[in-house]
Amino acid sequence: MTRTPATSSQPTTYELLQRHGVSRRSFLEFCASAAAVMGLDYSEVERVVQALETKPRIPVLWLHGLECTCCSESFLRSSHPIAQDLILNMISLDYDETLQAAAGDQAEQIRRDMIANHPGEYVVAVEGNVPTKDGGVYCTIAGETFQHILEETAEHARFVIAWGSCATNGCVQAAKPNPTGAVPIHKIIKNKPIVKVPGCPPIAEVMTGVLTHVLTFDRLPELDRIGRPKAFYGQRLHDKCYRRSFFDAGQFVEHWDDEGAKKGWCLYKMGCRGPTTYNSCSTVMWNGGVSWPIGSGHGCIGCSEENFWDNGPFYSRTADVPVPGINSTPEKIGMVAAAAAAAGAAAHLGTLMIKRARGSKAAEGDGSAASAGDEGGQA
């Protein structure tokens, strides 16, 4: 089977959706939810609609280096759009070792043909990082080093996506002492725009959101100074954490499964990295919004931050985060709160309400400072 180039004579995403039996109403609903995920105002839904009605499917070559495939798995979990829609109707996933039917020579032929016949048209999405030590022998595909394959494929890409923390900043392979010399892809690819989507793995709807942003607006999302989309990495988890009020009130989980844990108090003292981690977990949440790490009682391990594996141990606090509006550390406040709890529920509740009232004002200021330059990702 041969593939034909993506030309204007090809069906648009909307036409394909129509052919797949998707009604106009469902299509518009999808566009609205896509716009919401991308942080757009409702008035911009029309632009999403227009884009998906007029563009053919972008070819995507998804490369796998040293990784665990958690990014692919996360991608498949997307709730909006669902993976099926993305793969069949919005992009053309022409090369992806995890899902593609072709194997061996036939698989590699697709990659080579794409490079030769459609330079500048395809997107390279990279999962995993690149072992550079010892001539790259720690990851080979079809007898070639992954480094060579990445260089060769990215050379003619329209742009590159770094899926997950491996591709973005090295992740677990690059943790000390990094025995394979694993490096993130921006150390290899120097001449292409790279959209970095960190996380171990990234949230499904963030991954599909990045792709649909490009499909919809025909340009990359607005990136922060280190290459992450502002729409998804502009805020610390702490800024939007639903347990923030307990932090502000000085109410902390002290041991697993203690009273504070059952009441959903702040996990800062259990090592939570929420105050130093930029990601969308506290807003988009996981698996269709069911929960997120803090929501299920475990602190954030900071998996979207550079070097997070070496910033451990995970259950130790590594930074003293000042509590807004209160001239004290969480350690001291925790003791006060414990005393308050012991003194009785009424006193306890009072403390909470007062601290929350104080904290929310301070949190506003804190939040805007931390996310300076965040305009929702769209100009």
Next chain:
Amino acid sequence: MSAERIVVDPVTRIEGHLRIEAMLGEDKRINEALSSGTMWRGLETILKGRDPRDAWAFAERICGVCTSIHAIASVRAVEDAVGIEIPANAERIRNIIYLTQVIQDHVIHFYHLHALDWVDVVSALSADPKATAELAQTVSPHWPLATPGYFSDMAATLKRFVESGQLGIFANAYWGHPAYKLPPEANLMAVAHYLEALKWQKDVVKIHTVFGGKNPHPNFVVGGMPCSIDLDSDNAINIERLNLVREQILRAAEIVEQLYYPDLLAIAGFYPEWAEIGGGVPNYLAYGEVPRNSIRDVDSFRMPRGAVLDRDLSRIHEVDPKDPQQIGEEVSRSWYRYPDGTTRLHPSVGITEPQYDGPAPPYRHLDENGSYSWIKTPRWRNHAMEVGPLARLVVGYAAGDAEIKEVVGEALAALKLPAAALFSTLGRTAARALETRLASRWLMDEFDALLANLRNGDTATSDTRLWEPSSWPADCSGFGSCEAPRGALGHWVHIKDGKIANYQAVVPTTWNASPKGEDGSRGAYEESLLGTPVHDPQQPLEILRTVHSFDPCLACASHVYGPDGRKLSTVQVR
């Protein structure tokens, strides 16, 4: 030279990077095979010196496909070393997470990684929707999406997708290969179910999200689970969360009983010849899984522990993962080296020192007489073993487990096949579905057991008495196992002064995909390919069928943890 060499690299629709080289005899059958893992991440040195309570998170990143499995083995290993007994609820929740993973993983494997070896997507284009609906209603009378309208839409969808000229994941495959035997209607039904299963898999993992906060890679803690249960709190596991879990368990049972199992039987019925191909090594190993009580109580496992040799179901051999005489790993055909005079090491004292002496990339062929893989060669009492769903059923069958014998007997009767048919490519693929049926029943059992505890007022999920490393023995070692979807997984940890001194994992695909042993014995993949007929060496569909029947996971296989803090030596590239 009479042999023609077939190279499949990359083997796709697996996790990680696997290369197969097979020699074809004049009779067009494979007479030799090499299985090569072509990636290594070196997590062993990375874990050394770290806090054992963090190890689960590192270990979990061995594999994102069987996510949670390595984390469970890791916390079990540390708890075994330190002497922590986790609360009953934590054991139930871990079982629930485990069984959810098995079901999700097996369904994905069947539809998204393996089905396209048996299902011809292009043939589906010529299916008659009405006849497809009739077929679907026969195959699974209670599955609702089986109307002519549904299949008509599906056929139109497929047709327009193909006509778009952008075939995406379906491009350049072996469509039209004569080894595809399904009629167009069965192909269309299977393609429809490929998409239904894809839609469903994102929902069942919400069980992980409830208890572990996310999927892939939910959270665990040494000593229990991080999620608290408080039926009177809006910020802990309460009735709403439990209802969400229950709903997904019920839905999973529907998918398994009305979609996966019927499809397995329907497709298998067209490929009886594959019940005589791909048997491989005749030895099977399982550590056992799903404790009814504590993980320490091996007799309470729903999946029994043991080994079966030479397919002799009358005898089950006792397996002790801590016994240095039983499990040993060799590296004579791998890109690692051992100290002089050492040929085999028990994982508790294992060494992982890379020494690449394969061909310098780019290369066309591996050296079949030298070392050729990043995977080691594990052996149990000198025997190459198969691990995985088939091994678990074989061991359970030999142990006389009534529930296991029942599902096996039912499937064999439906397919009109003898018990010997299990030892084949088809048998391996069927065993996965049978195990999934058991897993979906046990999932509800475990959930009910959790509710029973809660009814009795026990809501504990974590025991923190031995949380602080200062409360641990200065020097201790532990073993933790988990029957990963792909087979027996073992983690061995040695803790000194509260830090990891040694950590080693022997994972399922290491057993199955291993290169040859010191004695020339082949690993399970290699052995299973012998005698396989290959119709067209340019389109080695038959190789994919058998290799996929094992559900390869190379990230697991080649991330073997080593120990003892040896510095990595200089690597020689030839």
